Amino acid sequence: MRTIVQKFGGTSLATAERREMVAQKVKAAVGQGYRPVVVVSAMGRAGDPYATDTLLRLAAEAFPDASPRDLDLVASCGEVISAVVLAQTLRRHGLEVAVLTGGQAGIITDANHSRANILRVEADRLLAHLKAGRVVVVTGFQGVTETGDITTLGRGGSDTTAAAIGVALKAEVVEIYTDVDGVKTADPQLVPEARTLELMAHYELAQMAAVGARVIHPAAVELAMRHNLPMRIKSTFDDSPGTLIITQLEDPLRWPPYYSGRVVAAVTHMPQVTQLVVNTPEGDPDNRHAIAVFQTLADANISVDLINVSPTQKAFTVPEEVADRAEKALISRGYRPQVTSGCAKVTVVGMGMRGVPGVMARVVRALTEAGAPVLQTADSHVTISALVPHAHLGPAVRALHRYFGLDQPATAGRTAEPATGAGAEGREQTPAARSAVAGGGSKAGGASQPAAREGR
Numbered sequence: 489m490r491t492i493v494q495k496f497g498g499t500s501l502a503t504a505e506r507r508e509m510v511a512q513k514v515k516a517a518v519g520q521g522y523r524p525v526v527v528v529s530a531m532g533r534a535g536d537p538y539a540t541d542t543l544l545r546l547a548a549e550a551f552p553d554a555s556p557r558d559l560d561l562v563a564s565c566g567e568v569i570s571a572v573v574l575a576q577t578l579r580r581h582g583l584e585v586a587v588l589t590g591g592q593a594g595i596i597t598d599a600n601h602s603r604a605n606i607l608r609v610e611a612d613r614l615l616a617h618l619k620a621g622r623v624v625v626v627t628g629f630q631g632v633t634e635t636g637d638i639t640t641l642g643r644g645g646s647d648t649t650a651a652a653i654g655v656a657l658k659a660e661v662v663e664i665y666t667d668v669d670g671v672k673t674a675d676p677q678l679v680p681e682a683r684t685l686e687l688m689a690h691y692e693l694a695q696m697a698a699v700g701a702r703v704i705h706p707a708a709v710e711l712a713m714r715h716n717l718p719m720r721i722k723s724t725f726d727d728s729p730g731t732l733i734i735t736q737l738e739d740p741l742r743w744p745p746y747y748s749g750r751v752v753a754a755v756t757h758m759p760q761v762t763q764l765v766v767n768t769p770e771g772d773p774d775n776r777h778a779i780a781v782f783q784t785l786a787d788a789n790i791s792v793d794l795i796n797v798s799p800t801q802k803a804f805t806v807p808e809e810v811a812d813r814a815e816k817a818l819i820s821r822g823y824r825p826q827v828t829s830g831c832a833k834v835t836v837v838g839m840g841m842r843g844v845p846g847v848m849a850r851v852v853r854a855l856t857e858a859g860a861p862v863l864q865t866a867d868s869h870v871t872i873s874a875l876v877p878h879a880h881l882g883p884a885v886r887a888l889h890r891y892f893g894l895d896q897p898a899t900a901g902r903t904a905e906p907a908t909g910a911g912a913e914g915r916e917q918t919p920a921a922r923s924a925v926a927g928g929g930s931k932a933g934g935a936s937q938p939a940a941r942e943g944r
């Protein structure tokens with residue numbers, strides 16, 4: 489049995505006309521021989537009558553002292569309504585359909601209401617319907633505890649439902665349908681020439697989701713990554729192939745050469761962060777100050793990011809809305825943080841940057857060319873992030889996008905060609921670095937490691 493999970497977001501389900509388009513996608517899958525499980529979000533966005541935001545606002549206004557358990561009952565209704573409405577649309581198209589809530593579909597969670605974790609999926613009932621030839625519509629975003637209480641999985645959690653069911657059924661692919669045609673190389677609002685990625689790694693997408701790109705719930709990607717489950721992010725409203733997400737970036741049998749050497753897949757950004765820098769006295773072998781600073785923030789339940797610790801300085805960022813609280817908490821412990829508000833974090837993400845010299849050099853040059861002061865940086869083996877003043881966000885993202893050649897179409901045929909034209913100085917390294925990695929990667933590339941020539 490070829491199973492597929494098709495998840496549709498709130499905008500895809502908002503109107504009867506759009507639900508017709510959803511039906512076409514489901515019918516197409518059936519036509520290709522798949523048994524689809526259709527996972528739905530609540531219909532529409534804030535303000536629409538049955539959207540999650542609307543239900544949560546109703547709850548906050550009408551019964552402000554409701555228990556987390558009761559709030560989850562209310563929140564879960566959006567997907568229930570959506571599932572039944574879509575099922576009717578599908579039936580009108582001649583499909584035989586079963587509707588299951590998360591609990592009925594066997595999604596068992598812990599009792600952490602409003603952000604429950606999926607413990608397991610008991611898929612017997614799902615499987616029985618599929619075997620009987622039914623399309624199964626499952627409410628996203630919710631499950632049930634061992635004792636039968638309805639829980640929700642956190643905002644955006646329908647993606648997680650889709651991934652969990654995909655894993656449980658060993659689906660061929662999980663399709664995440666949305667209102668954009670895939671994962672972009674950058675936010676098109678900042679970078680008009682941003683392209684849709686054809687192919688990327690789960691790990692890249694997980695990093696992007698973690699640093700601000702809101703295309704998919706990070707937990708869903710991580711789940712799919714752990715189980716090597718392919719995903720495709722695509723539009724409900726056209727027939728474009730979208731972005732395929734798989735795990736083995738380095739597998740030359742599955743990837744065109746371009747991808748195995750693609751240094752950077754995308755540039756992402758997170759606006760509205762505030763930088764705090766705490767100067768601490770020298771000579772602190774026990775890290776007393778580092779411990780005190782970060783424990784203060786922990787006690788205030790504030791999560792920190794972009795952390796740099798040196799003997800005399802503790803620098804980090806916090807979301808803008810908690811910056812005041814963070815500052816006051818530190819002052820109450822006798823520290824005098826330097827506060828820079830109105831910052832944005834820009835991040836380049838790419839599996840291909842591992843072990844490739846010259847990536848940081850290019851980042852700094854791009855940001856300098858964009859006139860963006862670099863307040864702080866941080867990196868992982870597949871990301872480099874820089875903190876810049878918000879006023880420089882657009883130019884910074886555009887410069888990084890251009891410097892890493894992301895405005896160029898990603899076809900294998902292009903890999904040997906040097907980039908030409910304006911901005912080529914920064915771009916010329918990209919094809920070269922690709923072949924360097926494809927040819928064995930890292931510093932072992934020696935003279936054929938063109939990115940190493942970058943260090944001017």
Ligand code: ASP
Pocket residue numbers: 497498529530540541566628629642643644645646647
């Ligand atoms: N409806 C839920 C939310 O808005 C879950 C989802 O859409 O994924 O967060």
Ligand code: MG
Pocket residue numbers: 497644647704705
């Ligand atoms: Mg979503």
